[in-house]
Amino acid sequence: MGIYKLREDFTFAYVSPVWCRLNNIKEQDVLDHPHLAINIIHPDDQDYFLQKNIETLIQKSSFNETTRFIINNQIRWMRIQSKPHQDDQGKWFWFGTITDITEQKQAEIEFQQTKDQLQNVISSLTEVLWSISVPNFKVIYVSPSVEKIYGIPLKEWMEDYTLWSQFIHPEDQGIVDVIWQNMETKGYSQTEYRIVTHEGEIKWVSSKAKYVQNEQGIIIRIDGIVTDITENQLIKIALAESEARLKNLIDYLPGVAYQCLNDEDYTAIFISDEIERLTGYKTEDFITNQISLQAIIHPDYRNNVRKQINQFLEEKKCFEIQYIITTIDNQELWVYEKGRGVYDRNAQLKHIEGLIFDITKQKNTETELQNINQQLIRKEQMLS
Incomplete structure (x- = not known):
């Protein structure tokens, strides 16, 4: 962590050896030529960085920004923080620190990229992935495909976890008790039943759910997946009916x-x-x-x-x-x-x-x- 003292006129009163090493600038050079500290800021970040500095000087406020630097032809992420002070003559200066957070930032970027890729994959799925917390039963996540299967906006699902049971076909409502009984006795459930969508369309779905425990063995959430199996189920029904007709014919x-x-x-x-x-x-x-x-x-x-x-x-x-x-x-x-x-x-x-x-x-x-x-x-x- 490098330490510096910056005057109100953008000149440096002090820079620590670590500050010099992080920025690859000699102490006397930056004290004589403060613009050297600006020159190493990434061109795309310079205007914004200077604007935030001016606002800080005018408002006599603290400064806290993360900015890209180009040092030895490499991009480095720096976190710069400072607070305003007054000396005995009433002159303002900012005493601050600079920290190289490149590794952390790269990890954050990679994590965000992975998260975005995962979200793209999930968004492309036709299945509905969902997760709710236990014991307060708050919706943690529902994938966007829920809108296609049920015909209800994602926002409504996020606000009410009981919606899934409200869409079950009246003749299949008994499956709710079966699901909870399976969850309590086995820790998971796998069922198939009919739903009636918001538009009144009847669909068949496969529903899988399981309890998730923490390291202490305490149940903390329920994760699940719902798959539209209407097409396959209708084929099965048609085959069963066809087999029944064929059996009747054979029996005669x-x-x-x-x-x-x-x-x-x-x-x-x-x-x-x-x-x-x-x-x-x-x-x-x-x-x-x-x-x-x-x-x-x-x-x-x-x-x-x-x-x-x-x-x-x-x-x-x-x-x-x-x-x-x-x-x-x-x-x-x-x-x-x-x-x-x-x-x-x-x-x-x-x-x-x-x-x-x-x-x-x-x-x-x-x-x-x-x-x-x-x-x-x-x-x-x-x-x-």
């Missing part, structure tokens, strides 16, 4: 719909409930691999069924085959299966899908007709 099919891997067991990926009526085995028995589609094929037909299916898959054609299966109570049934391979973009087989129909009655009828036909043939031969 007279046969078994399935998807399976082309492995040793024809492991089931999906199989309709009709499989229970056909075989006696439950759907979940196939999904959990307690029984397989391969296992219900009669042993006499297994090799031939696999051979036929593989041949059609290699040719990437649909297949139609007939064979006998064995049910849970060891009954033998004839089935007709129609299926195809499902391939990825690289023409690699993903799985097989198809339908299986019970044709036992049809086969029995065919057998009876064949027997009758053979009997007629024998009678004709006897009469001739």
Whole structure:
């Protein structure tokens, strides 16, 4: 810290050795030529610095400014502080200090740059980041994207932390209790619910929140993030409705719909409930691999069924085959299966899908007709 004494006419009465070292000016030079102290001030700061000095002299007030200096071709930040005094003759002078705060200032500038960059990133996010203090529940921060999701000015959110619950859809209001229960029991909450915006638009949001503790383990705030998941949620709803309609359609099919891997067991990926009526085995028995589609094929037909299916898959054609299966109570049934391979973009087989129909009655009828036909043939031969 350098020390100086400045007269009312802008001449120096004293400068300390540290002042000289900080400014790279010899003591006698600045005492003889006070303008040298002005010359080292950054050109962009000189006018302002001189104006503040003049105001200080006129008002006989204290001086406290941070200014850039150019010393040895390097920019240095200096804090200059002084207070007015009068000597025995009533003449005014300012006794002050100069401190090099370059490192501190650079750190402040870097911090501000980082803060600005972070703010730019946050401002570009579609998610709402928020933070409230505990236990007084004052809003510390809400990101600007809150206006886009809820349609309410940021200022209103900063003034009332309860706004989030006021926008929850009437049918989803019970989620408030769920959130607070999760916070108290787990320390965090993750939920999805509907909101009604200021314009009356219904949106789906994902809400995450957690308690933040200090070093003593005391909860000091709640941090959270709200994400607009309307588009994804509507897709999920549409898919669920589509799957429900497809399931209803499959349930009315007279046969078994399935998807399976082309492995040793024809492991089931999906199989309709009709499989229970056909075989006696439950759907979940196939999904959990307690029984397989391969296992219900009669042993006499297994090799031939696999051979036929593989041949059609290699040719990437649909297949139609007939064979006998064995049910849970060891009954033998004839089935007709129609299926195809499902391939990825690289023409690699993903799985097989198809339908299986019970044709036992049809086969029995065919057998009876064949027997009758053979009997007629024998009678004709006897009469001739």
